[in-house]
Amino acid sequence: MISVSMTVNGKAVSAKIDPRTLLVQFLRENLLLTGTHVGCDTSQCGACVVHVDGKAIKSCTTLAASCDGTSVVTIEGLAHDGVLHPMQEAFRENHGLQCGFCTPGMIMSAIDIVNRKGHDLDEHTIREELEGNICRCTGYHNIVKSVAAGAHAMAGSK
Amino acid sequence: MYAFAYQRPATVRQVQSALGKHEDAKILAGGQTLLPTMKQRLAQPSALIDLGHVAGLTAIEKKGRNIVIGAMARHADVATSELVREAIPSLAALAGGIGDPAVRNRGTIGGSVANNDPSADYPAAVLALGATIVTNKRKIAAADFFQGMFTTALEDGEIITKISFPVPAKAAYVKFPNPASRYAMVGVFVSKKGADVKVAVTGASNEGVFRAEGLEAALKAKFNPKAVEGVAVDGSNFISDIHGTADYRANLVSVMTKRAVTKALGK
């Protein structure tokens, strides 16, 4: 067992864990933050995307131990005081989700895209940047719309 | 995953000593290949030596006519480095096309090069640009480094610390991604410096990354996409799988080389 400490959604947490604990297991099993999902074994589906020190990563392909001392944000950490993050709002407004399973990872990736590429995103860019997130329900049509709208809204909310 | 011991050294020297202490220890760089393999229980290292906190492995610097990239530089760092984008834009573009954005935020150049996956992108750049791999023990020329799929000149306890890329006059990388995995089914890196032209191909061969000498000769004579047209690509040792037979991959090598040359010429 090894000790890890990190900040998750603004709260300091520490625990003793088996070194083989993946970040996603640490979030889901130790912290009961079950909004981060596991949809594949080969780090392709992106249902597990969270932000570590402000960057999107796949929490199923990252050891919790490697995240010692970092700041982690999950889907549960986006809304503040009952106010949704503009990207969450955009997914709801544009029907960017159906079964909802890939949605947390999609939203975390979408915010990361905006952080890197800015607020004015064309369809081609969004589609390319979503390469690491698989959705089986929506055909991506409304996800692309959601990300574009969320990106604009994030500019306004700054 | 099987259980393993986890160590997080702070210096390269400590890494080396940790490797010496565990039989079957593995270095954890970005972990984007190793961890999925371990999750499937297809690897059982006794220990993981995490390079994440080793000082001095992430810098990207210009040294003389070379761009020197620390082994733990993430793909995203290389892709967005102003230095790399200015000096070797083809390398920045290659880094920006590895995996997906989240993978690029974890995966490292050192990990990719040390693994020498036959479908990885970086080995093509390292070979075509004639880079030098710097380890804790020595410097290894790219031509000597790659020794067939998953095999490199690295010895036990040897750790890549940085990779030094000479700046080419013209260069470009074009890949044809596997439709499923998005790994390179064929990736061609073309570089030109003075009269020298190098063409390195990844993804195609059972031997891993290789230099396509026939294409190089044609392009040395004339650095033009048309020059590629008459050159036969020998696919006899190419990968043949459900995604593409050897002859299809051979065709892709020609097509991707043409496109890389066009791109290198800025057309």
Added chain:
Amino acid sequence: MSATGIGAPVRRKEDFRFITGKGQYTDDINRPGQTHAAFLRSPHAHANIKKLDISGAQKAEGVIAVLTGDDLAKDGVGGLICGWMIHSKDGSPMKAGGHPALAQGKVRYVGDHVAVVIAETLAQARDAVEKIHVDYELLKPVIDMAHATDSGSPVIHDVAPDNQVYDWHLGDKGATEAAFAKAKHVTKLDIVNNRLIPNAMEPRAAIGDYDSGNDAFTLYTTSQNPHVARLVLSAFIGIAPEHKLRVIAPDVGGGFGSKIFIYAEETVCVWAAKKVGRPVKWTGDRTEAFLADAHGRDHITHAEMAMDDKGHILGLRVKTKANLGAYLSTFSSCVPTYLYAPLLSGQYNIPAIYVEVEGLYTNTAPVDAYRGAGRPEATFVIERMVEVAAREMGQDPAAFRRKNFIKSFPHQTPVIMAYDTGDYGASMDLALEMADYKNFGKRKRDSAKKGMLRGIGFSAYIEACGIAPSAAVGSLGAGVGLWESAEVRVNPVGTVEVLTGSHSHGQGHETTFAQLVSDRLGIGIDQVAIVHGDTDKVQFGMGTYGSRSGAVGMSAISKALDKVVAKAKKVAAYALEASEGDIEFKDGRFSVAGTDRSLAFGEVALQAYIAHKFSGQDLEPGLKEGAFYDPTNFTFPSGVHICELEIDPDTGVTTIERWTAVDDFGNIINPMIVEGQVHGGIAQGIGQALLEGAHYDANGQLVTASYMDYCMPRADDLPSFDIGITTTPCTTNPLGIKGCGEAGAIAAPPAVINAITDALGHENIAMPASPQAVWRAAQKSLHKLAAE
């Protein structure tokens, strides 16, 4: 149209929990004291188990139990079942081999369940699985269904010595032969419908829980139809009587058919929970999903179509081999028969049709319903035939279709179906206009200038939703009725709970069903809660698949609402001191005709519960009504999809440039949600046509068992879609709804393949039309062009 009523694009009520990470999927649930299960799966496609040594695993750290097929047999736990009896041409019943939840003496596909380890942690369970030793006697596997019945083929199930499950037919053979005899042109085609793996993003999971105090079981599971699961687990597998078994399907992360079926894993979890006296949890990983979720499609077909000299279709004959895998999954037998052959008439007036279908065992994962189930396979056959016939006869494919469209309704096809209504020409007109068909030639020339090959392809599809009536499906062999139930509970303050037997796993029922209530009762959707997915709450229901929830599930709710309104009128009459016949109900108010006296819906609800204004002899207190709705016919959504694409002949890469979908779903409750369903369906259809394909090697190893090799559609593989709607309301249900869930998956594959063959100028390309396959075909076309 009110803001939240029928026809409004209301934003989904369920979304808040999903976008904030508060959804509750099965794996998000943890029961106190729970244990973890891991399955040992066969690495071999076909083998006898000579010896199964579990002693090492039993001794491993953290292990609570290691259970095998012998333990199941000792406890009298029955095998998994197939719920639809198909009879062969000769009248003999289909040959269903036993399907134990854990292997009993033999394994029949890679991924088959050999044993289960239950341990304190998942890691310990997986560690112990590796300590089970199995001595296999390898048998030759049957992988290629084309040769499954060859003499000398290995036998998979003793009951089916030639590996044939059934040899079934439909239609009039004599009339069809007569039609071909007078034909002026016959089009012939060999068609493969590729095998797909469903890949709902949430892998299957189950938690079995046993309450010894009440001798009662609870199963949390990723199911599209928890009541059917309970029925099968109870009545056929014999876990527990229905009143002692509660099945809960919480939030479910997509199904697409694959979560209809009752699988080995959930059976084992619920059974084992009693054996170990603690809850047992299993969550599949993606590789397990690839290996052991029921796959879809997998047909090989030879079809022939007869035309007169003008191109009027005279007859169609079809011979299909359907791969059913190693065991008959829950509804597998009906998919290539009654869900397939009756759709082969498409949108066309075809006087004579004859279909023969052979169902076959192979040493591969079971094959069952996947989005569309039989109907995509039928549409692919007829839409390829029509396209090729048009080209062979030198006719425009759109005009050829139009000429053969059914134009008057109702229309009885020669293969069971009676289409109630439709306007296929209207969909075609709108689609041609939206797709700018008239300027396609110019776009093709522009592409050619860039060295690209451009093609356009059509698909005029029909589907049959809301499989019913129960008496009819019963006569065709179904083991269950296909009605739906609903209960509307009005609370004293006028809020409403609707209990439905439908299940939502992405379809948005919490919103659309509430819209229906809102519309009918004149209350806001926030006043309505939709309850589903729990057998202890909802009395019974058949679940969600086959685009049935709108047409059947909502019709049941509609009937229950009728009863609620009728009763409420009685209450209102007492409360308003008027005669019942004078009470009118409109916009949420009960009023006495011709007066200004009225009560809001909530006030009447309160009166129903306080019961001060009427006596119990006159009227029962309370306001709660239930209904069972059994449709009188299928519904028949239809439409025209047009795919325009560009091929890079150097690499074979196909890029879809434009997608036009015009659908007739009858009346629509929420257009936003309907469009979303269409988008998702098209993506899966394009996936089938261009990207996806399960591939077994000659030894039965599934070599596409992860996203490294199974090509899932990603955002950059797809375009945005242009969606149009035409409407002919369904005439056989009270809401005029036809259904929309599968349309895209049914329509898309032939549109893509027709477009590719149009671009390449020759007809044979298999799905998935991968870059390699297209490149090869393009090389041939270019050579041919050069030769000309």
Added chain:
Amino acid sequence: MAMTMTGEAILPALQADVWAKLNDPAVLKACIPGCQSLETTEDNGFVAVAKVKLGPVSATFKGKVLLSDIDAPNSYRISGEGEGGVAGFAKGGAVVRLETVPEGTKLSYDVEAQIGGKLAQLGGRLINGVAKKMADEFFANFAKEVGGTPA
């Protein structure tokens, strides 16, 4: 996943000597890539343990090696079957032929290999190359043992 490979080598040694080495467990052990142990059994065979490494993957296979169709000193068939635990199983065989040529002995081989279980399910993109590499390595090692280099 099934694969086939062929190859040949000219060895500067007498056919009889080459044949003897082909039947020498110590030589076979030295030549099988990753072989950790190889013990003779009664039925003209061996039990072997070999550790296979391919990039990030490593798996230990335990199994039997059998020599059959022996036509001394001209040819035999060497076949093996190994269980790699969670990784799956590997089966394979090679027909090995010897022929006296002016330079010594020509060794030629036809290998067929089959892989099942997790490696086949997940390692598809690697397996082909690795199987070939291992066969090449075996015969290269063998050539070294008899003092030659593979052609």
